[in-house]
Amino acid sequence: MQSLWPWLAVAAAGALHGMNPAAGWALLAWGGRARAMQALLALAAGQLASVALVAAAVPLALQWQWEFQPLLLQGAAAALLLWMAVRHLRGRRRAAEAHAAVGLWSFIVATAHGIGWILVPALVPLCGGGMPGREITASGSLWLALAAVGVHLAAMLLAAAATAAAVRHAWHAAFRPSPPR
Template sequence: MNTISSALWPWLALAGLGAFHGLNPAMGWLFVAALGLHRRSRGLVLMALVPIALGHALAVGAVLLAVIVFGTVVDATFLGRGAGIILIVWAMTHLLTGHRTPLRIGMQTGLAGLALWSFMMASAHGAGFMLIPALLSLCVTPGTGVELAASPSVPISFAALAVHTGAMMAVIGGVSLIVYDQGLAFLRRGWINLDILWSLALAGGGIFLLAG
């Protein structure tokens, strides 16, 4: 049972982080819903999910690829400690200054602009770094302290990215359609600010890596 749990938890974490990212308005659902309302098109809400997913996946995938590349030449324990420090510093920066991006996209943007916006927002929020603890747990045997092997790590990282992005898009799609159908008044009735939770998730990932 413990073996099953240890093998399953990273995948559940990847899906859970995907759902959490999907709930964050900064990751796309607010823009998608507003774009659909602006153009009065429910179909556009669904269509906009594609560039949102593409931009987010590219930003997160770049981080996962960097982890694998560094992991093939650097001891996995050292890599985990370094990633943990980065996560904690990122969390503190977010708490002190918030996340800002110089990119401004208006309601007249096309799908390419939406993909670029999604990429920039995911990068600025450190979304990909949140997945590092789960990825290292999948690719490194605990206690070995060895370098990552690229051959098994690359397909695992693609699967991790697919699970994460799929969960995120399911949540973004659901929330966007609810907001589109009920109007922005829905936000005044029941939405919360996720900035603090986002920072806690970053810091929690960092602590996990440092304590592992």
């Protein structure tokens, strides 16, 4: 049971992250199911991009001895998101741009919240501990880290989808006109 706690922590952090309105469930709550599924995929892409950024930047920062500045990438993504919003307001609407905007939003929020960093406390016991499979090679920690990211992302997406569905249901229940008697 002790080796299960880091996995539960990774899943719980993902679920908590998914219930945060800034993480994107509000974007899933409005529109049909097809739109919600497309937005969910865009959210996942943004989250994965943020994790990949941290995973790539940390070794490079250590190797080249420079400080990682996520604000630079966030600023570039925010500028692109702003440009897309202006295009949208000017009437140049495309579905692909809307999904890209959701993905950029997800990337910005995930990077701001530190999605790649939030997993570090749970990854240390998983990747550095004496769990089965760890003794085989040092590269075993890469697969454990990827599995932890997958568990975190799955829990986040499930929580975001469930929260969006609950909000959509509550909204329709509260504001749907009653049939005449």
